[in-house]
Amino acid sequence: MSFKIIVLAKQVPDTRNVGKDAMKADGTVNRAALPAIYNPEDLNALEQALRLKNKIEGATVHILTMGPARAAEIIRESMYRGADGGYLLSGREFAGSDTLATSYALACAIRKMGKVDLIICGRQAIDGDTAQVGPQVAEKLGFPQITYAEEILDLSNSKITVKRRLERGVEIVRGPLPMLITVNSSAPECRPRHAKLTMKYKRAVTPTEKQEAGNDYTDYFDTHPYLNITEWGVGDIDHEIQWLGLSGSPTKVKQIENVVFTAKESKRMTASDVEIEDLMKELIANHTIG
Amino acid sequence: MNNIFVYLEIEDGIVGDVSLELLTKGRSLAKQLNCKLEALAVGFKLEGIGAQVFPYGVDVLHLADDKRLFPYTSLPHTSLLVNLFKEEKPQIALMGATSIGRDLGPRVSSALFSGLTADCTSLEVGTYEDKKAGKVYENLLYQIRPAFGGNIVATIVNPDCRPQMATVREGVMKKEIKDAKFIGKTNKLDVAKYVADTDFVVEVIERHMEKSKLNIKGSPIIVSGGYGVGSAENFKLLHELAATLGAEVGASRAAVDAGFAEHERQIGQTGTTVRPKLYIACGISGQIQHIAGMQESAMIIAINNDPKAPINQIADYVITGNIEEVLPKMIKYYKKNSK
Numbered sequence: 001m002s003f004k005i006i007v008l009a010k011q012v013p014d015t016r017n018v019g020k021d022a023m024k025a026d027g028t029v030n031r032a033a034l035p036a037i038y039n040p041e042d043l044n045a046l047e048q049a050l051r052l053k054n055k056i057e058g059a060t061v062h063i064l065t066m067g068p069a070r071a072a073e074i075i076r077e078s079m080y081r082g083a084d085g086g087y088l089l090s091g092r093e094f095a096g097s098d099t100l101a102t103s104y105a106l107a108c109a110i111r112k113m114g115k116v117d118l119i120i121c122g123r124q125a126i127d128g129d130t131a132q133v134g135p136q137v138a139e140k141l142g143f144p145q146i147t148y149a150e151e152i153l154d155l156s157n158s159k160i161t162v163k164r165r166l167e168r169g170v171e172i173v174r175g176p177l178p179m180l181i182t183v184n185s186s187a188p189e190c191r192p193r194h195a196k197l198t199m200k201y202k203r204a205v206t207p208t209e210k211q212e213a214g215n216d217y218t219d220y221f222d223t224h225p226y227l228n229i230t231e232w233g234v235g236d237i238d239h240e241i242q243w244l245g246l247s248g249s250p251t252k253v254k255q256i257e258n259v260v261f262t263a264k265e266s267k268r269m270t271a272s273d274v275e276i277e278d279l280m281k282e283l284i285a286n287h288t289i290g
Numbered sequence: 291m292n293n294i295f296v297y298l299e300i301e302d303g304i305v306g307d308v309s310l311e312l313l314t315k316g317r318s319l320a321k322q323l324n325c326k327l328e329a330l331a332v333g334f335k336l337e338g339i340g341a342q343v344f345p346y347g348v349d350v351l352h353l354a355d356d357k358r359l360f361p362y363t364s365l366p367h368t369s370l371l372v373n374l375f376k377e378e379k380p381q382i383a384l385m386g387a388t389s390i391g392r393d394l395g396p397r398v399s400s401a402l403f404s405g406l407t408a409d410c411t412s413l414e415v416g417t418y419e420d421k422k423a424g425k426v427y428e429n430l431l432y433q434i435r436p437a438f439g440g441n442i443v444a445t446i447v448n449p450d451c452r453p454q455m456a457t458v459r460e461g462v463m464k465k466e467i468k469d470a471k472f473i474g475k476t477n478k479l480d481v482a483k484y485v486a487d488t489d490f491v492v493e494v495i496e497r498h499m500e501k502s503k504l505n506i507k508g509s510p511i512i513v514s515g516g517y518g519v520g521s522a523e524n525f526k527l528l529h530e531l532a533a534t535l536g537a538e539v540g541a542s543r544a545a546v547d548a549g550f551a552e553h554e555r556q557i558g559q560t561g562t563t564v565r566p567k568l569y570i571a572c573g574i575s576g577q578i579q580h581i582a583g584m585q586e587s588a589m590i591i592a593i594n595n596d597p598k599a600p601i602n603q604i605a606d607y608v609i610t611g612n613i614e615e616v617l618p619k620m621i622k623y624y625k626k627n628s629k
Contacts, residue, residue: 015438103400128437129560130408132396135364139400144491145364147393161495166389167554169499173363175492186553250405250451254418254432257443263603266592271611277623279591279607288568288589289511289535290628 003059005049006110008121008137009042009078011071015126038074041122043190045183048152049120050082050191056155060084062113066094066105072206075229079201080193086229087113088206093234093244099128101248103136108237110141118160119180123148131182138180146173147182206231291378293326293350294319295453297371297385297394298343300333300360301499305342308386308460313346315413315463316384322415323429325381326350330374332367334360340476347468349475356481358490361497362390365489368397373484375402380453382431384413387457395457405448406455407433411462411559411582418447425449431456436559441578461507461563504554506538510567514540514557514584515550518573518594519613522550527617528572534621540564542580545573558583572613576601593617 013034053059063086075086124131138145154161164171299306320327326349385391399406412434431454433446448454513532541551558580569587592605
């Protein structure tokens, strides 16, 4: 029995290391200027997918990511950890997409895959922190959703049982397949790379990467089909062009400002007993404390 | 038609603060846009909701009362909003950036093809010029939010799609009663008309909701720690000082990520926004995303090894030193002088 799991993942700029060139003049993100990493919660999602793959006979895990050519890195990274393969959705038509245009493109790609039993993705990506794409994809596909998953507890009789971690509590919910699940960072961390799989898949490439590498290995890829990462452009998915990219994005960036805070005139002190005692006396006297 | 809708979060029959804050904001936007403020309560046993929200100036309260609508599940609430919005055509729809709002908002926006901006820190009304199309839009909702780890603030607009949707975190907007005696209209919805039986596919088997034991947002004094505190062990010093002063302990995102403090203590753009009388920042360097969540504190004391830490710029008092040294002294001299 086949059981197809798709993990939606995103290669994100590492927002912990933002430089001055991070934004382009049109207000969109200049991804080329930043180190690119695997979105952390998507790794939590991958782990949940791989656990199911280990439990369910015939289950497969494939990554779907939308991004530039180099986003294939996170597909390889997933394969090193146990995924079977992946799909890169790439092309300039997708540029400038907000969450809604992104979810439309992803939903079109998923429809193209035939029967999908389960979609798992991270709750949110660290570059936008919106948490919108998962639910928006679910709505476009007509799938129910379970958000903020911490653990998949059970999968049987076409029903999935999930523990959710909410801001102020915990829920255990059960729903039918197909289903879309978003996973929290409180879920278990992703397993590390597997040495054998890393050896096996290190030459896995997309057609674009293959072209860049030259033709020397063409035969090799024919005899090792698992090294071919699927790459889809706009022509490979059934779509209506107006819902993609900038035209498919209802939100527009009007303005971008750097954040500047008004500096105060501060009183500088050392940690000496006298200064700290004076400070505490002052705070008590003006009723700030006590 | 063309009014402002606020989705109400309800737990145990009580409307959440985040919703009351949005009603307060919604009321002032409605005045500016010369339209009505409408609220939507979806759940079970909603008799008491009107009395809670009308004082905030709600002109119309829509009630979708059905046993199956509580606890919240995604599809039925989505259908209700989608179908009601198709009839009512609101120009703006607001909801809390909460576990529920962030599950529901994207689904509704996806169904209606309306733009949604998450975690806004400010909402304003203004014009927008689309230079390429040569069009000027009046009275759009400016959805202002930090992006990129708080390093920039973006103003987002939805020129062509309605409703203009936004979520806002709890504590970001102020809550203020407009008129304690005001009573608006109540509109009871026929739930079956909006929600199909087939929407009830996800069942909640178990549910444990905790009333947050912490009250960081309401605490007049906050002792907050960052990555510079160094360890969960050192965080105990913050708890001691907090206990002495009658304060609550907060933390920066870096300290929470490092496991020094619980997630619910996080202060900043992705945590709680606070405005205490006194904010004592210990070992916090002052990343923008943290400062944005505490800059309106009446008084700020920054304790840091690094005399050049960015947080020092917005602090009233800057103590350069180790927290292991400074905090015990603060405790000692508070006790000595407070009697």
